[in-house]
Amino acid sequence: MNKIELEILGLSSSQSQQGSFALVLGETVGNRRLPIIIGMFEAQAIAIEIEKIVPNRPMTHDLFKSFARNFHYTVEEIMISDLKEGVFFAKIVCSDGAGTTEIDARPSDAIAIGLRFNVPIFTNESVLSEAGIVLTDEESEPEIPPTPTGSGGRKKKGSSNEKLKDLSFDRLTSMLEEALKGEDYEKAAKIRDEMNRRN
Structure with a gap:
């Protein structure tokens, strides 16, 4: 079976399910x-890793990585393998150097x-044939609102982003530390983005 490589294009709030997000993947070669x-x-x-934010305590997926590395397993690839009754299925392809194992996962x-x-x-x-959306040349990319960490898309006008612009760099640094201690990653990403804009 031919594999089609995907890339993450963005995360956006789900229009249909409150409290959910749409993870948008796209063909690396193609328009689906x-x-x-x-x-x-x-x-x-997902957003924390994309934004390279390091939490004070490891999250579950960080724990999986530490566990796998300590037992000399590596992850080789991720395969979104099936779609049944509207539910996607995936496999994590792991290797210990001698052989590979596929682990079922969401x-x-x-x-x-x-x-x-x-x-x-x-x-x-x-x-992709069953669930993919084809973008024609005339259609533009859908607008991707900010991710759950507050970046990765277009910024909302107004809101806290403008208030951060008025603060000193030292104040932003202390606010970033406080946000990370409180595990408020959305706020941390906004502060970090403002600090990066000034560098």
Whole structure:
């Protein structure tokens, strides 16, 4: 079965399910998009890794990475393998150097883990044919609102982003430390983005 490589294009609030997010994947070569509805916590785990925010305590997916590394397992790839009755299925392909093992997982968990191991994400033609959205040349990319960590898309006008502009760099540094201690990753990302803009 031919594998089709995907890349993460963005996360946006789900229009249909409150408290859920749409993870938008796209073909690396092609114009099809694969939106997958995921929960808020999984969206946060993905966004934290995309934004390279280091939490004070390891999250579940970080724990998986530490566990695997300590027992000399690596993750080779993530495969979104099937779609049954509107539910996506995924596999984490692991290796111990001698052989490979496929572990069943939800796509959101598999992708969060795959990001931490910096491995490619794949699917197959049957999944893309059934659930993919084709963008024609005339259509533009859908607007992706900010991710659960507060970045990764277009910024909302007004809101706290403008207030952060008025604060000193030292104040932003202390606020960032407080946000990380309180595990408020959305606020931490906004502060970090403002600090990066000044560098």
